[in-house]
Amino acid sequence: MSVRKASTVRAKTTKAAKTTKAASQKKDEKTLQKPPGQLALTEAELKEEITRTLTTNNPHAPQNIVRYSFKECSYKPVLVMDQMAVHFEMEGNLVYRDLDEARRLEGLPKETVKASTEAHPDEEKPDTPVTPASKADKEPKVRSQFNFSEMASQTLNNPMTEISCQTEPPQHCTFSANANQWEIYDAYVEELQKQEKNKEKQKTIQLKEDGDKSKKKMMLTETQYDDINKLGKAAKIIERMLHQNRFDDIAQDFKYFEDPSDEFRGQQGTILPLWEFHYDKIKKLSVTALCWNKKYPDLFSVGLGSYNFTKQRRGMLVFYSLKNSTFPEYIYPTSSSVLCLDIHEQRSYLVAVGFYDGCVAVYNLKREGQEPVYKSTAKTGKHTDPVWQVCWQNDDIENHHNFYSVSSDGRVVSWTLIKHELRFTNVIRLSLNAEDKPSAQQASTACGTSMDFHKQIDYLFLVGTEQGKIHKCKTYSRQYLETYAAHDMPVDTVKWNYFHPNVFISCSSDWTVKIWDHTINTPIFTFDLKAAVGDVAWAPYSSTVFAAVTTDGTVHIFDLNINKDEPLCQQAVMAKHRLTHIEFNPTHPIIIVGDIRGDVASFKLSPNLRQKQKMKKGQVQPKGPEVEVAKMEKLLRLMRGPDLE
Amino acid sequence: MAGTGEGKKEEADYKRMNSFPLIRHTDMPEEMRVETMELCVTACEKFATNNESAAKMIKESMDKKFGSSWHVVIGEGFGFEVTHEVKNLLYMFFGGSLAVCVWKCS
Numbered sequence: 001m002s003v004r005k006a007s008t009v010r011a012k013t014t015k016a017a018k019t020t021k022a023a024s025q026k027k028d029e030k031t032l033q034k035p036p037g038q039l040a041l042t043e044a045e046l047k048e049e050i051t052r053t054l055t056t057n058n059p060h061a062p063q064n065i066v067r068y069s070f071k072e073c074s075y076k077p078v079l080v081m082d083q084m085a086v087h088f089e090m091e092g093n094l095v096y097r098d099l100d101e102a103r104r105l106e107g108l109p110k111e112t113v114k115a116s117t118e119a120h121p122d123e124e125k126p127d128t129p130v131t132p133a134s135k136a137d138k139e140p141k142v143r144s145q146f147n148f149s150e151m152a153s154q155t156l157n158n159p160m161t162e163i164s165c166q167t168e169p170p171q172h173c174t175f176s177a178n179a180n181q182w183e184i185y186d187a188y189v190e191e192l193q194k195q196e197k198n199k200e201k202q203k204t205i206q207l208k209e210d211g212d213k214s215k216k217k218m219m220l221t222e223t224q225y226d227d228i229n230k231l232g233k234a235a236k237i238i239e240r241m242l243h244q245n246r247f248d249d250i251a252q253d254f255k256y257f258e259d260p261s262d263e264f265r266g267q268q269g270t271i272l273p274l275w276e277f278h279y280d281k282i283k284k285l286s287v288t289a290l291c292w293n294k295k296y297p298d299l300f301s302v303g304l305g306s307y308n309f310t311k312q313r314r315g316m317l318v319f320y321s322l323k324n325s326t327f328p329e330y331i332y333p334t335s336s337s338v339l340c341l342d343i344h345e346q347r348s349y350l351v352a353v354g355f356y357d358g359c360v361a362v363y364n365l366k367r368e369g370q371e372p373v374y375k376s377t378a379k380t381g382k383h384t385d386p387v388w389q390v391c392w393q394n395d396d397i398e399n400h401h402n403f404y405s406v407s408s409d410g411r412v413v414s415w416t417l418i419k420h421e422l423r424f425t426n427v428i429r430l431s432l433n434a435e436d437k438p439s440a441q442q443a444s445t446a447c448g449t450s451m452d453f454h455k456q457i458d459y460l461f462l463v464g465t466e467q468g469k470i471h472k473c474k475t476y477s478r479q480y481l482e483t484y485a486a487h488d489m490p491v492d493t494v495k496w497n498y499f500h501p502n503v504f505i506s507c508s509s510d511w512t513v514k515i516w517d518h519t520i521n522t523p524i525f526t527f528d529l530k531a532a533v534g535d536v537a538w539a540p541y542s543s544t545v546f547a548a549v550t551t552d553g554t555v556h557i558f559d560l561n562i563n564k565d566e567p568l569c570q571q572a573v574m575a576k577h578r579l580t581h582i583e584f585n586p587t588h589p590i591i592i593v594g595d596i597r598g599d600v601a602s603f604k605l606s607p608n609l610r611q612k613q614k615m616k617k618g619q620v621q622p623k624g625p626e627v628e629v630a631k632m633e634k635l636l637r638l639m640r641g642p643d644l645e
Numbered sequence: 646m647a648g649t650g651e652g653k654k655e656e657a658d659y660k661r662m663n664s665f666p667l668i669r670h671t672d673m674p675e676e677m678r679v680e681t682m683e684l685c686v687t688a689c690e691k692f693a694t695n696n697e698s699a700a701k702m703i704k705e706s707m708d709k710k711f712g713s714s715w716h717v718v719i720g721e722g723f724g725f726e727v728t729h730e731v732k733n734l735l736y737m738f739f740g741g742s743l744a745v746c747v748w749k750c751s
Contacts, residue, residue, distance in 0.1 A: 070751070073728070172750065175734055176726035177670065179744030184721075187738055191667055 058083040068169045240323045250274050259606040269569045269608030275325035277600040287594025289341045290583040295348035297587040298322040305337020332370050344392045352403045354387025360405050383407035389451040406448035449490045464491025493536050499543035499628035507536040513548050524639050535581045543628035549579035670736045681735050685745050718746045
């Protein structure tokens with residue numbers, strides 16, 4: 001019965017179990033929950049069999065070890081690597097019982113005694129076992145007098161790690177030669193000859209002492225030439241770094257300083273002094289010309305000479321970089337005073353220079369040496385009087401460079417640089433462009449003192465004369481297009497406006513600066529600066545801004561757009577020496593001023609002097625030269641308006 | 646006979662005149678070069694007749710002074726091509742007819 005019960009029970013249980021199992025299975029099937037990150041595979045991928053093999057290779061063993069083989073004198077890969085990876089290592093402390101060590105630990109005598117006893121015959125056997133035992137008894141007794149217990153401890157030993165290193169093998173190279181009797185003989189003969197030559201040299205050197213020194217210097221310089229050359233560039237960079245460190249505040253001002261007090265000054269502005277450029281060897285020379293290099297806006301050239309007719313000495317042409325105000329980059333001493341210079345627009349290594357003795361020369365900055373590449377001589381038509389202005393022009397049809405010069409001898413001359421094949425020879429061809437006065441009464445020719453070419457129209461240029469007149473001319477015509485009765489004294493500078501095609505400015509020692517429209521015979525603006533004006537320059541960023549320097553050491557900066565009558569800035573600079581020239585930098589808002597003492601100083605224009613036209617709110621500020629032209633045009637119309645009426 | 650006798654004299658004179666050590670090629674540093682050259686001259690003068698002993702002397706002294714392992718060849722007529730450690734080669738003439746080549750290569 002019970003059995004049956006049991007069976008039924010069992011059956012029930014089994015059934016129940018089955019059902020539960022089934023139920024649970026069903027449950028499992030129904031609620032098959034996938035973990036959120038499980039990869040979803042397709043049926044085919046699920047059925048894919050992936051074999052996993054067990055190999056005896058250690059996956060962490062390196063497979064690309066390379067060792068230097070001295071036999072083959074090269075690096076060879078090691079192919080067979082030890083594949084054993086030790087996962088656990090423990091030093092056991094079990095000692096084999098029969099070893100000496102174990103016996104020593106237990107306190108028993110060494111095995112050797114027992115061995116010797118065994119070798120002996122049996123008679124001694126009963127004796128000998130006793131003695132070791134007694135000895136054994138004695139030994140511990142001797143040792144443990146007091147409560148002697150052995151204590152040992154092991155400090156933590158840092159696990160060992162293996163680091164191996166292989167040094168580079170010593171470098172090898174091959175050498176081969178032939179050792180014959182004739183080679184040996186030849187070598188000795190050569191050596192003897194050398195020695196004889198040296199002896200002769202020494203004899204001659206003893207006779208000539210001057211030659212000796214120069215020869216030695218030559219020898220020395222030849223050997224050291226390469227080293228110094230390589231050092232030169234590094235030294236230059238370091239010099240500039242030191243310069244920047246020394247004049248750090250100036251460099252910061254140059255780049256970032258905008259005078260905040262300009263807001264309170266209304267329209268007025270100031271010029272902030274920056275670097276000053278001195279060079280010891282140019283004492284007693286005045287700055288006679290300044291020119292910025294358009295390609296490298298930190299490089300400018302200074303022509304040095306003397307305006308004094310009686311004290312005519314040598315001159316100099318130096319180039320300074322703003323990065324180094326302590327020493328010029330290039331120095332060219334000249335035999336005669338430099339009066340004017342111009343740097344070519346595209347080829348900024350070509351510099352045309354006009355001298356006091358009437359010569360013109362072209363220097364190539366890329367070349368070594370201090371001589372000009374081209375120089376005019378009496379045969380090739382140099383001027384007979386000082387050359388006051390040189391201007392580069394565009395290359396002519398045959399792609400030769402050419403420039404123009406004007407001089408007191410009354411000629412405006414065009415010089416063309418022609419090269420004979422590959423050699424640079426001093427061949428300068430000139431085309432005379434006579435500047436005769438239209439009236440036949442005066443036989444003498446006028447003396448040209450300044451010149452400027454129109455910025456857009458190639459052939460149109462202006463010449464200022466000693467008589468105070470300005471002539472507008474064309475390069476291909478002998479006659480003047482127009483004459484302006486400009487000043488009472490020689491016209492020191494004429495300059496076309498960079499933007500407006502009709503406007504030019506002139507200055508003279510008669511204390512005035514006049515602005516003209518070339519279509520009108522009378523000046524548009526006249527400014528009286530209360531001292532003889534040395535130079536005037538238009539600003540390259542605005543058609544209405546110009547600067548003038550006077551002999552009382554003042555720089556005047558005008559912006560016609562803002563104030564038609566008064567200068568925005570009138571500042572005395574450079575210890576009130578007579579200022580001779582001024583130039584605006586084409587890219588940065590700085591000006592350089594040269595004076596009669598040969599010093600050049602640079603100044604930064606304050607924001608008030610660089611103002612763009614103020615636009616009404618909402619209007620987008622137009623950019624470009626058109627704006628400048630329009631600005632100027634508006635001004636001109638304003639001035640002309642009352643005239644016309 | 647007299648001619649050949651004179652010829653021999655000349656040869657002997659020439660040898661005596663030109664027995665200064667002439668370095669043909671070397672890339673050793675200055676001190677090492679001077680020392681090695683003097684050692685070679687000493688060895689060759691000592692063992693004027695036996696090149697092998699001279700070479701042995703040179704080689705052993707070089708090994709002691711500058712480390713192993715050095716090779717030395719002394720002779721009057723031979724050609725060679727050797728691989729040497731950089732800055733450890735000296736090739737010189739001596740005594741008008743002897744050529745000595747010393748190099749290091751382990």
